[in-house]
Amino acid sequence: MHRYIITRLLLAIPTLAGAAALVFILMRLIPGDVCVIRLGSGGAHVDLQALAMCRSQLGLDQPMVMQFLSFLGHYAVFDFGVSMWSGNPVWQEILLRLPVSLEVSLLATVIAVLLAIPLGTLSALKENSGLDHVVRVLAIAGIATPSFWLGIMSLILVLNVSAAISGRPWLPPIDYVPLWKDPLYNLSIVLLPAITVGYRYSAVTMRLTRSAMLEVMREDYIRTARAKGLLEQIVVNRHALKNALLPVVTLIGIEFAFLIGGLVVTEQVFNLNGIGRLLVQAVQNQDNVLAQALVMLVVVVFIVVNLVVDVLYAWLDPRIRYS
Amino acid sequence: MAVITPTTPTAADEADALLRAHTLRGRAITFARRKPLGTAGLIIVLLIMVAGIFAGWIAPFDPEENDFASMMVAPGLDHILGTDQFGRDIFSRLVYGARTAMIVGFGAAVGGGMIGLVLGVSSAYFGGWFDLVLQRIFDILMAFPLIILALAVVSVFGTGVFNVVVAITIPLVPRCGRVVRASALAVREIPYVDAARALGFGHARIVLCHMVPNVLAPFLILLSAFVGQAILAEASLSYLGLGVQEPVAAWGLMLQGSAEDYATTAPWIAIFPGLAIVLTVLGASLFGDALRDAIDPKLRNR
Numbered sequence: 001m002h003r004y005i006i007t008r009l010l011l012a013i014p015t016l017a018g019a020a021a022l023v024f025i026l027m028r029l030i031p032g033d034v035c036v037i038r039l040g041s042g043g044a045h046v047d048l049q050a051l052a053m054c055r056s057q058l059g060l061d062q063p064m065v066m067q068f069l070s071f072l073g074h075y076a077v078f079d080f081g082v083s084m085w086s087g088n089p090v091w092q093e094i095l096l097r098l099p100v101s102l103e104v105s106l107l108a109t110v111i112a113v114l115l116a117i118p119l120g121t122l123s124a125l126k127e128n129s130g131l132d133h134v135v136r137v138l139a140i141a142g143i144a145t146p147s148f149w150l151g152i153m154s155l156i157l158v159l160n161v162s163a164a165i166s167g168r169p170w171l172p173p174i175d176y177v178p179l180w181k182d183p184l185y186n187l188s189i190v191l192l193p194a195i196t197v198g199y200r201y202s203a204v205t206m207r208l209t210r211s212a213m214l215e216v217m218r219e220d221y222i223r224t225a226r227a228k229g230l231l232e233q234i235v236v237n238r239h240a241l242k243n244a245l246l247p248v249v250t251l252i253g254i255e256f257a258f259l260i261g262g263l264v265v266t267e268q269v270f271n272l273n274g275i276g277r278l279l280v281q282a283v284q285n286q287d288n289v290l291a292q293a294l295v296m297l298v299v300v301v302f303i304v305v306n307l308v309v310d311v312l313y314a315w316l317d318p319r320i321r322y323s
Numbered sequence: 324m325a326v327i328t329p330t331t332p333t334a335a336d337e338a339d340a341l342l343r344a345h346t347l348r349g350r351a352i353t354f355a356r357r358k359p360l361g362t363a364g365l366i367i368v369l370l371i372m373v374a375g376i377f378a379g380w381i382a383p384f385d386p387e388e389n390d391f392a393s394m395m396v397a398p399g400l401d402h403i404l405g406t407d408q409f410g411r412d413i414f415s416r417l418v419y420g421a422r423t424a425m426i427v428g429f430g431a432a433v434g435g436g437m438i439g440l441v442l443g444v445s446s447a448y449f450g451g452w453f454d455l456v457l458q459r460i461f462d463i464l465m466a467f468p469l470i471i472l473a474l475a476v477v478s479v480f481g482t483g484v485f486n487v488v489v490a491i492t493i494p495l496v497p498r499c500g501r502v503v504r505a506s507a508l509a510v511r512e513i514p515y516v517d518a519a520r521a522l523g524f525g526h527a528r529i530v531l532c533h534m535v536p537n538v539l540a541p542f543l544i545l546l547s548a549f550v551g552q553a554i555l556a557e558a559s560l561s562y563l564g565l566g567v568q569e570p571v572a573a574w575g576l577m578l579q580g581s582a583e584d585y586a587t588t589a590p591w592i593a594i595f596p597g598l599a600i601v602l603t604v605l606g607a608s609l610f611g612d613a614l615r616d617a618i619d620p621k622l623r624n625r
Contacts, residue, residue, distance in 0.1 A: 257466075276470075
């Protein structure tokens, strides 16, 4: 097992290097650079001397290969650099924006799991019942609905309902306050985004839970368990669910990793200042250092979550052995 | 000597009936009878496709023409789904938007799917270093945020429907490649691949003619899922301003900036384009599900 984890971590190094190269090249393919945008904003005439000075300050006048090697070298010692746009350390910029994104993602995951596993299980146990049909429609609708549109619809609903009740339209606040400072205010910010993202997430999970449950309930050992005279509750909870949830755990992990990278649109709808929007701003400002750091963060999350899921899988199911 | 009269059923007739069950038309009829929901999904997709192709005849107004005399008109007789903040007819924009959605949806799904299919099968067939390197590249592309790719493609090549297709195709390639590779690994172990090799066939012929046809079932299932995913991705990119640009009609674009501004005064601006997306993706998913059950009953309910 340790061997397996170490191999996987070693295999992650070329992936990380490849991702670093890809983001490095992509950022440089975009015409113009941060100095042109910074000095030329508002259509002002760009002083060539100032431009050259700005470039040499940021190291943009170095050859590409040197720039790339210095980027890799600094990352190897966990030095993520300074934002080319704001001049603040990159980790500071990211730490400022990370909590809201993380909170929305985690809350969305909680909502998704709480909805998907009971509903998916019930739907499988009562196959072709009314409840089953409702769950299946909910699930397939959730997959077809863009979460940003659901967000827009929920905002329209909140606006109209609050206007009807209090006469004054209300919108969720956009200035982030940590959960431990003012829980209610914090929830009023993150709840709607988490629900709209969580619904789609739960739809995918619900379908898999249902199908996995259906498959497991037809297994021989379930018949054996019933023949032994076990309570149906125990058969479902201990025998069926434990096995059916294996693929579901994988899916939850992978979807969570995608969520971190895909929050951009939701953050746009709800005006949240999370890392998704930071990424778009960084790319638009040609802030290479910040954009590279954010992409690497997303890639690292993806790799780590995938590894954790695989290890968890072996731990949950002793039949699986990695070598 | 007995003469067989043509009125009585013969073995030849029965064989004919059996044969009919295996023709495309026969299969389609069976499919429609057994999978009503999937057929409904297919009909939805076909209708949207027809709307896209014949948009010029169906749309009552020019989708890009501003009419400042009738801005934000509620749905009614003149404009059945109302007009937007520039006085453009929403129904006409939806019909033209169907064209954009279909081009991007099918373009990206087929493009990403085909490249993924060939790469996935080759990866399984050749194995070794080729497999290892390709899988690492897939890892990178899977983990890479779509937004960055789209931003880079759009910044370098400019906005436009074709570039949006390219941006969405790239992340679909590894997703298809992974699944296809898993199936192809099993196919590689079947003796006929060895037989083909023993006959001296080239690698390209073995991969394309012997292995690809045998992994088509999971591929087709993926493809139908990709159409929906690509349409959703196009909508998100256009909504962010990274996809199709004004004044071209695209569903995601129609949602841009309309939510809070017109929530109380003209909610139809945001409601109908979203419904169009939901309906299309729903149709594609329903059809995809039914297709998967029909092709591969083992995967039922997945």
